[in-house]
Amino acid sequence: MSDPLLEISDLHVDFNTYDGRSKVINGVDLHVDEGETVAIVGESGCGKSVTAETIMSMLPQPPGEITGGELRYRGEELLGDPPAHKRVKAESMGMIFQDPMTSLSPVFTVGEMMRDVLTYNGKTEVGWLELGKSVLGRRGADEKAMRERSIELLDRLQIPDPEGVLDRYPVELSGGMRQRVLIAMALLGEPEFLIADEPTTALDVTVQDQLIELLREQIDREGLSMLYITHNLGVARRIADRIYVMYAGEIAEVGTRDEILDEPLHPYSRGLIDSIPKLTAFQREGIDGLLPDYTEPPQGCRFHPRCPAAMDGVCDGEKPPLYEPADGHQVACYLYDDQMNAQDALEVAQTEIEFEGGSLDHPEVSSSLGDETAAESADRTEMNEPTSGQTDGGNR
Numbered sequence: 332m333s334d335p336l337l338e339i340s341d342l343h344v345d346f347n348t349y350d351g352r353s354k355v356i357n358g359v360d361l362h363v364d365e366g367e368t369v370a371i372v373g374e375s376g377c378g379k380s381v382t383a384e385t386i387m388s389m390l391p392q393p394p395g396e397i398t399g400g401e402l403r404y405r406g407e408e409l410l411g412d413p414p415a416h417k418r419v420k421a422e423s424m425g426m427i428f429q430d431p432m433t434s435l436s437p438v439f440t441v442g443e444m445m446r447d448v449l450t451y452n453g454k455t456e457v458g459w460l461e462l463g464k465s466v467l468g469r470r471g472a473d474e475k476a477m478r479e480r481s482i483e484l485l486d487r488l489q490i491p492d493p494e495g496v497l498d499r500y501p502v503e504l505s506g507g508m509r510q511r512v513l514i515a516m517a518l519l520g521e522p523e524f525l526i527a528d529e530p531t532t533a534l535d536v537t538v539q540d541q542l543i544e545l546l547r548e549q550i551d552r553e554g555l556s557m558l559y560i561t562h563n564l565g566v567a568r569r570i571a572d573r574i575y576v577m578y579a580g581e582i583a584e585v586g587t588r589d590e591i592l593d594e595p596l597h598p599y600s601r602g603l604i605d606s607i608p609k610l611t612a613f614q615r616e617g618i619d620g621l622l623p624d625y626t627e628p629p630q631g632c633r634f635h636p637r638c639p640a641a642m643d644g645v646c647d648g649e650k651p652p653l654y655e656p657a658d659g660h661q662v663a664c665y666l667y668d669d670q671m672n673a674q675d676a677l678e679v680a681q682t683e684i685e686f687e688g689g690s691l692d693h694p695e696v697s698s699s700l701g702d703e704t705a706a707e708s709a710d711r712t713e714m715n716e717p718t719s720g721q722t723d724g725g726n727r
């Protein structure tokens with residue numbers, strides 16, 4: 332088997348806060364293979380974005396501090412070599428941010444921002460002469476090629492009148508259009524590895540559906556590898572090959588999309604799925620409690636104060652190791668010992684873990700995002716119908 336494209340081993344990240352030292356990432360192992368789309372799912376504050384920032388060398392240090400672990404890209408260790416990390420990030424990685432309104436500059440047009448991405452793509456340092464030329468708009472013959480490339484990308488993201496959009500400011504576009512612009516900008520530099528940090532969170536469900544489809548198309552077309560961060564299991568089902576379930580800075584479970592969503596083993600994974608509101612069950616209880624305080628995290632399994640299957644004297648002792656009941660399906664939970672096979676593990680999950688909300692009803696995970704009708708509706712609402720306060724002209 333070939334080496335993974337990206338591999339994180341035993342990552343630890345702390346933050347210094349007024350309340351003390353916060354142990355936000357506690358021994359995360361994760362890998363993404365070439366051409367694979369991997370999702371990290373978990374509730375807000377579980378450490379998904381901190382993991383992404385570490386990979387992208389964007390972790391604010393201080394207050395953040397990487398206290399241990401390795402990050403290898405094509406076998407090259409990056410955490411101990413900041414210049415190499417910067418180079419790999421510039422040459423090979425792209426990122427789609429969560430909120431286009433704060434990620435796009437309000438004082439530059441879409442065309443100016445895309446031109447800057449193309450000008451500085453792949454560079455870790457920029458000289459004063461080059462910077463001066465850019466500021467004065469003297470980029471010579473490249474200017475035309477950059478404009479054509481920008482139009483091509485906007486067109487691929489199905490933005491109507493891409494040439495006109497280049498001259499618009501972000502505030503003149505709808506939320507869905509701004510997010511498409513962000514995706515186009517992330518693809519401009521032709522990255523081979525993409526991180527998408529909840530890129531559809533701020534959008535309504537119909538636009539989400541359409542954007543996921545577009546992103547999927549671009550990933551397949553370019554043969555990219557992607558790490559997709561989301562708290563929405565419906566989105567994960569649509570886009571991921573494998574899923575990591577993260578809880579309180581640790582990996583709770585990892586497996587293929589079908590293993591995690593159809594046969595989840597970890598009590599937290601089962602609780603997450605059980606928490607999805609369903610039209611057929613109005614009294615979902617989900618998971619009681621909140622994420623722990625990272626300055627004083629619970630001893631042993633960090634989920635034990637909320638776990639319906641917690642065992643006194645076991646789960647509050649040492650951090651559970653990752654057991655592997657099926658090849659590649661790993662779970663950090665004492666309910667599954669080393670010798671257990673997939674069938675036995677599933678029986679344990681079904682008999683030992685019961686949330687008050689009732690039994691799991693997996694098919695509805697897919698409908699939490701939207702269905703075909705929603706996608707069709709998105710075509711109508713996103714592409715054609717203007718909303719008040721936005722310049723339309725077909726480009727909302």
Ligand code: SF4
Binds near residue numbers: 634641665
């Ligand atoms: S190790 Fe114990 S507390 Fe943690 S998820 Fe498993 S059963 Fe629950």
